[in-house]
Amino acid sequence: MNTQIIHIExxxxxxxxxxxxxxxxxxxxxxxxxxxxxxxxxxWEKKDLEVINETYEKDILIHTGARKINGIEKVIGGTNDTLxxxxxxxxxxxxxxxxxxxxxxxxxxxxxxxxATNQGSTVYGKPTGKKISFRTVADCKIAxxxxxxxxxxxxxxxxxQQLGFDPVEMAKKDVTYKENPISICVNSSKEVEVxxxxxxxxxxxxxxxxxxxxxxxxxxEQYFSEESTLHAICNQDVYGVHNITEYIRSILKSFxxxxxxxxxxxxxxxxxxxxxxxxxxxxxxxxxLGVFGIESTVEVFxxxxxxxxxxxxxxxxxxxxxxxxxxLCQICx
Numbered sequence: 019m020n021t022q023i024i025h026i027e028x029x030x031x032x033x034x035x036x037x038x039x040x041x042x043x044x045x046x047x048x049x050x051x052x053x054x055x056x057x058x059x060x061x062w063e064k065k066d067l068e069v070i071n072e073t074y075e076k077d078i079l080i081h082t083g084a085r086k087i088n089g090i091e092k093v094i095g096g097t098n099d100t101l102x103x104x105x106x107x108x109x110x111x112x113x114x115x116x117x118x119x120x121x122x123x124x125x126x127x128x129x130x131x132x133x134a135t136n137q138g139s140t141v142y143g144k145p146t147g148k149k150i151s152f153r154t155v156a157d158c159k160i161a162x163x164x165x166x167x168x169x170x171x172x173x174x175x176x177x178x179q180q181l182g183f184d185p186v187e188m189a190k191k192d193v194t195y196k197e198n199p200i201s202i203c204v205n206s207s208k209e210v211e212v213x214x215x216x217x218x219x220x221x222x223x224x225x226x227x228x229x230x231x232x233x234x235x236x237x238x239e240q241y242f243s244e245e246s247t248l249h250a251i252c253n254q255d256v257y258g259v260h261n262i263t264e265y266i267r268s269i270l271k272s273f274x275x276x277x278x279x280x281x282x283x284x285x286x287x288x289x290x291x292x293x294x295x296x297x298x299x300x301x302x303x304x305x306x307l308g309v310f311g312i313e314s315t316v317e318v319f320x321x322x323x324x325x326x327x328x329x330x331x332x333x334x335x336x337x338x339x340x341x342x343x344x345x346l347c348q349i350c351x
Contacts (some may be wrong), residue, residue, distance in 0.1 A: 042162030272308025
């Protein structure tokens, strides 16, 4: 398989687990999974923001929505703002899917389910006192104990809904893309031909390429079974082949002539299952159909990170995370 896009690891690591060779890392971290879980807890739950200086490059590049953010100062500022709004935020690390590249740098895809109470003001309004939950996935490139590039997707649409705000009205007021033009330039890897679906990485590559990109649903049952669950944004759990098919169709209906590409597939093969993280994106003009309900001439860029648990040649669970509110902000720009 083309290693420019597909990365496979077979070693299994966990928090406080086996020691991994981590050149340039602090010796307190046992392995890359241990590193990600510990720094997340230290920063967000222990509120030790000095850990950001220890583990982020000063000129870090962060991709979020259709924006690029540079610099550790913005990471620290954003963390402070979020902690002021949600001081009791707890981070449940659901999965860390990792790999290395040809340079020996590390790559991680960290899926987090957060719970938090809105005790401080947010950019949306005054504190509501409401307790919320939401999912985030952060993909990071790491070397020498420092994260130097990150792709962040958060279910901000679900956050707004739980706080009681109207997402469309908030998107109309948002100035993000009025002050910062939409940036949809991506350094996509060379496209890979559809792979043997008997391999877990080929199954995911084929799903995104054949079903999503080519809109070919004829063999949907080779990917999902009636026992499959797609965990979608806004706390939607979609069960079984028929319902998953309809959910995918609803997303595709949201775009006129969508362009869909895979940026990276990271695979962790285990004894009886495989965990896969796929970072991919959809570009296109929104329609009145589908999930956004607003027709626009603006080309929208929606980054997506999906995690898959594959057993017995089928996707048992998929967690699909994207920022629906950011898409609305682009549409209403």
